[in-house]
Amino acid sequence: MEANASVDMFSKVLENQLLQTTKLVEEHLDSEIQKLDQMDEEELERLKEKRLEALRKSQQQKQEWLSKGHGEYREIPSERDFFQEVKESKKVVCHFYSDSTFRCKILDRHLVILSKKHLETKFLKLNVEKAPFLCERLRIKVIPTLALVKDGKTQDYVVGFTDLGNTDDFTTETLEWRLGCSDILSYSGNLMEPPFQSQKKFGTNFTKLEKKTIRGKKYDSDSDDD
DSSP states (O other), rough: HHHHHHHHHHHHHHHHHHHHHHHHHHHHHHHHHHHHHHHHHHHHHHHHHHHHHHHHHHHHHHHHHHHHHHHHHEEOOOOOHHHHHHHHHHEEEEEEOOOOOOHHHHHHHHHHHHHHTTTSSSSEEEEEGGGGHHHHHHHHEEEEEEEETTTEEEEEEEEEEEETTTTTTTOOOHHHHHHHHTTTSSSOSSSSOOOOOSSSSSSTOOOEEEEEEETTTEEEESSSOO
């Protein structure tokens, strides 16, 4: 009887130890799970803060661009204005145009759209008749010409429609792609695939350059409708 009693007691002690061990393991697991839950919440909170901060900075940047005249396609009245405009903005596209060149009006339509889409870039236009010194300094000889200015320095030019598929019917995306190639705006597409390559026809509307005289200076006009 004593032997059986001893076995039963040992069994109860062992069972109790197992229960205690199981309880401790469960408590430990509960504690670890709670820690993980807390960590996840903290991580989520940190991510939330980072996103809110990024949104705040983005909004501040947007307001700064708008205050400097980004977000619209504007005409500037003089050469002096050009220097001030490019000084205060990192990325600027300036369209050197003539009223008598109809291809300038084609560019205007696309630039209006892009100015609203790409707030990171300032879009301007300047009449070549009001900018003889600047045209000579930048060696602008074909109308229309887009001067692409980054950090106050002219980095590249889009001269006529040659880079846009040699057609008057190029799309806004084609011009967007070309400007993206010069990193003067943020292009989300593939720079290695020009949009006009998918067009069946291009170049049929491209005409021979003609000479124009503006204030005694000769410009090549990318137009046959002068």
